[in-house]
Amino acid sequence: MINIFMQNWQTILNGFWITILSSLIGLGGSLLLGTIFALMELAPNKILKFIGNAFVEFFRNIPLLVITLFFYVVVAKDFKISGFWAGTIGLILYTSAFVAECIRGGINSVDEGQMEGARANGLTYTQAMIHIVLPQGFKLAIPSLGNQFINLVKNSSILSFVAGFDLMYQANVISGANLDPFNTYIIVGIFYLIITGLLSTVMRQIEDRLGKGRLQ
Amino acid sequence: MSKAKLKRMGLFASVILVIILIGGVMLGINARERQNKETDALSQIKQTHVMRWGVKCDTRLFGLISPKTEQSEGFDVDIARAITKQIAKDNHTHIKSEFTPVTTNSKIQLLKNKQVDAVAASMTITPERAKIVDFSKPYFPAGQSILVKKNSGIKNIKDLNNSKSTVIGVMGTTALETTKKFAPKAHLIAMPDNSQAFSALESAQGQAMTTDNAILYGFTQQSNNVEVVGKPFTNQPYGLGVDKGQTQLNNAVNKALAEIIKDGTYNRLIKKWFSNIPGLDWRDLTK
Numbered sequence: 001m002i003n004i005f006m007q008n009w010q011t012i013l014n015g016f017w018i019t020i021l022s023s024l025i026g027l028g029g030s031l032l033l034g035t036i037f038a039l040m041e042l043a044p045n046k047i048l049k050f051i052g053n054a055f056v057e058f059f060r061n062i063p064l065l066v067i068t069l070f071f072y073v074v075v076a077k078d079f080k081i082s083g084f085w086a087g088t089i090g091l092i093l094y095t096s097a098f099v100a101e102c103i104r105g106g107i108n109s110v111d112e113g114q115m116e117g118a119r120a121n122g123l124t125y126t127q128a129m130i131h132i133v134l135p136q137g138f139k140l141a142i143p144s145l146g147n148q149f150i151n152l153v154k155n156s157s158i159l160s161f162v163a164g165f166d167l168m169y170q171a172n173v174i175s176g177a178n179l180d181p182f183n184t185y186i187i188v189g190i191f192y193l194i195i196t197g198l199l200s201t202v203m204r205q206i207e208d209r210l211g212k213g214r215l216q
Numbered sequence: 217m218s219k220a221k222l223k224r225m226g227l228f229a230s231v232i233l234v235i236i237l238i239g240g241v242m243l244g245i246n247a248r249e250r251q252n253k254e255t256d257a258l259s260q261i262k263q264t265h266v267m268r269w270g271v272k273c274d275t276r277l278f279g280l281i282s283p284k285t286e287q288s289e290g291f292d293v294d295i296a297r298a299i300t301k302q303i304a305k306d307n308h309t310h311i312k313s314e315f316t317p318v319t320t321n322s323k324i325q326l327l328k329n330k331q332v333d334a335v336a337a338s339m340t341i342t343p344e345r346a347k348i349v350d351f352s353k354p355y356f357p358a359g360q361s362i363l364v365k366k367n368s369g370i371k372n373i374k375d376l377n378n379s380k381s382t383v384i385g386v387m388g389t390t391a392l393e394t395t396k397k398f399a400p401k402a403h404l405i406a407m408p409d410n411s412q413a414f415s416a417l418e419s420a421q422g423q424a425m426t427t428d429n430a431i432l433y434g435f436t437q438q439s440n441n442v443e444v445v446g447k448p449f450t451n452q453p454y455g456l457g458v459d460k461g462q463t464q465l466n467n468a469v470n471k472a473l474a475e476i477i478k479d480g481t482y483n484r485l486i487k488k489w490f491s492n493i494p495g496l497d498w499r500d501l502t503k
Contacts, residue, residue, distance in 0.1 A: 076419040083405065083421070163384075163405035163416070172321060173406060176388035179324055179348050186241075 001183040008174050015170030016191050022088045022166060023153045023195065029092035030152065031145075034099025039129065041104050052100070059097035064158050067094055072162040087159035087166075095152045102148060106141030107133055139210045146203030150196050157192075167191055257333050257458065258465040266312050267303070269296040270332035273317035274409045276434030277489050278338045281317070288315055291489040292336040295355060298481050299336075299456070302472035319409050321388035324349060327459050334458045334469065338431060340390055341455040350466045351455035355473055355482075357501065359448025360391055361429035363417065365441055370424060372446030373398045382422035384413045391427045394450055417442070428452065433493045444495060477503050 005012065040052030059067065068090030075081055081089075110133050118128035160168035171188040175181035261267045271288045272279030279290040287293075293315065300313040316332050323337045327349055340358065341351045362383075364370045376383055377399040385392035387406040395404060405422060407413040414435055417425040425432070432444045456473070458465045476482050483502045490498040 072421070073415045073419045076421055080420070161408055161412075163407060163421075169406070172387050172408075176321060176406075177344070177393070179344065181325055 001186060004174065004178065004180065004183050005187055007178075008170075011170045011174060012167070012187065012191065015165060015167035015188075018084065018159070018165050019153070019156050019167040019192075020195060022084065022091065022156045022159060022164070025088050026091040026095060026152050026156065027149055029088075030095035030099050030148075033092060033096035035103055035134075037096065037100040038103035038107065039134070041100065042107060042129075044125065056097045056100050059093045060101070062094075064090055064094045064155055065161060068158050068162055083162035083164040084159060084166075086162050087156070087164040090158060091152060091156060094155070095148060098148045098151070099145065102141045102144040103137060105144065106139070107137030109140050110136045142203065142207050142210065146200065146207070149199055149203065153195050153199060154192065256464055257462045258468055261303075261311060261333060261465070262307060262309060265310055266314050267300045267334070268314045268316060268332045269293075269300070270318035270323050270326050270335040270337055271296060271315050272319075272337045272410075274319070274411045275338055275431050276438060277430060277493075278434070279317075279336075280434075288317060291356070291485060292338060294485045294488070295456075295476075295482075296334070296336040298476045298485065299469055299472040302475050303468050306468065306471060306475075319388070320386050321408065323388075324457070327457060330459070333462075333465065334456055336456050338428060338454055339457055340428070340452040342390055342452075345457075348460055349457045350460055350462060351457055352466060352469045352473060354453030354455055356430065356454040358428040358430050358452050358454050360394055360426060360450040360452060361432055361444050361448045362424040362426045362446060363414075363432040363435055363442055363444055364424045365417070366443050368423065370445060373426075373449055376402045376424055378402065381424070384416050384422040384425045386410055386413050386427055389427060390452065395426055398449055414439075428454075429496075430490075433490075433496050436495070437493060 037052045037055050040048045041056065043049050043052070068087050071081055071089055072083060072086035076086070114136065115128055115133055118132040119125070123131070156166060157168035158164075159166035160172055163169065167188055171181075171184050175184040178184065271293050272290070273281045273288050275290065275292075277290055278292040279288040281287070282289045296315070297313050300311050304311040316326065318326055318332070318335065318337050320337070323335050323339060324345065326332050327335050335349075338356075338358070339345070341354060345351070362370070362373055362376070370376065373395070375381075379401050381399070381402040383392075383395050383399065383402045383404050385395065385404060385406050387408055392404050392406055395402065403422075405416070407416050410427065410431060413425050413427070416422060418439075425435075429444060429448045436442055436444060456469055458469065473482075486498055486501050490496060490501055
């Protein structure tokens with residue numbers, strides 16, 4: 001097992017880096033998109049609400065592989081799009097649907113009095129939402145967001161299907177050459193554990209820190 | 217519960233988890249070794265009257281799932297069937313052939329896991345593979361070629377030797393390694409199977425797709441806007457594979473192969489599958 005790592009460490013680290021990069025872009029992108037669509041879902045405006053709901057239901061209910069292959073094979077006919085970006089865009093769209101649901105759940109658990117109080121003090125709906133309700137909702141959504149982000153990291157292995165040069169792709173290439181998938185996949189599993197383990201720790205710390213603020 | 221107590225419990229839980237993990241891996245390795253020491257595949261085939269073959273399901277001409285029968289059909293499948301029949305005849309018994317779809321990436325793994333007895337999956341005989349599986353005598357003379365879109369201006373593999381070109385291959389094949397030798401400057405990407413590699417070529421993810429010429433000719437039958445260009449630049453005959461150490465089964469397969477070549481079954485199958493392909497003369501393939 002150590003042999004395989006010593007022989008292919010450059011390839012494996014390259015894949016590791018691509019997986020991290022794709023996960024980071026996916027995390028940022030899906031957090032942003034997810035928040036926007038969560039706010040749209042909760043908006044009083046019927047059209048916005050419809051768009052938000054439609055987006056979430058659409059991307060939540062299609063397999064990630066289908067979204068990714070759509071970008072890699074169909075969209076690529078008109079726009080040049082590499083495997084890395086096809087996979088990452090797929091990840092962002094897919095994950096943001098789940099993130100939107102988490103954040104909507106968080107906002108819904110914020111006491112209604114918060115919104116009413118803010119409105120009574122003269123804030124507009126948008127101001128009250130952004131400054132008062134959303135920050136509290138976010139805090140409540142953090143545990144379930146952590147779940148989604150761990151899923152995101154693991155789902156980034158979708159890049160291997162579209163030649164995105166990620167960890168899983170390199171594992172397939174290496175095991176195709178040395179014909180020892182057993183040990184190769186164990187090594188790759190360890191590398192995924194490193195990312196997700198770190199991510200869990202960070203999420204828990206954020207949770208702890210924000211949790212203390214809420215108790216007062 | 218106090219904080220110290222919680223911490224101790226957490227520590228205890230993680231220790232147990234690590235033990236379970238290590239134990240699981242050990243058990244897995246153990247089970248694998250036990251599996252490897254199993255009995256002779258040929259006698260098992262004779263006992264159960266079933267020979268399990270791994271065949272392709274995504275490769276036109278060799279093994280492609282037919283929507284009508286939901287079974288793989290192709291030259292590999294027919295050869296496997298003919299060899300099974302011949303082995304049955306040699307042993308004066310009846311043996312049914314059973315087919316399991318495999319991909320280029322999974323064929324060896326399925327063989328090692330004993331999920332199939334033998335593989336007929338357009339598999340090139342290579343020294344690396346020969347270390348872990350036993351090959352029969354070559355049964356098909358393949359060579360690597362490139363498939364490009366019509367009017368691409370690419371005439372042969374040398375035209376791809378620049379940093380602007382991307383060559384698409386299939387994971388787990390030898391084709392990409394070989395391409396590195398003939399076009400070292402080109403970018404290489406690997407797709408999970410032949411059909412996806414072809415889709416990638418059609419969506420211009422690369423300028424050329426490379427694999428064995430016989431497989432590429434299958435795609436020219438399927439689509440009008442692609443062509444195989446240049447002469448094959450390698451000589452990589454296909455072999456049937458059995459698990460390492462299954463010498464008796466391998467001998468039986470070799471004997472059967474020689475017999476179906478002798479009685480004309482082989483040439484009949486070559487004619488059946490390769491007689492109407494533009495740019496390929498099936499008579500060159502007969503034995």
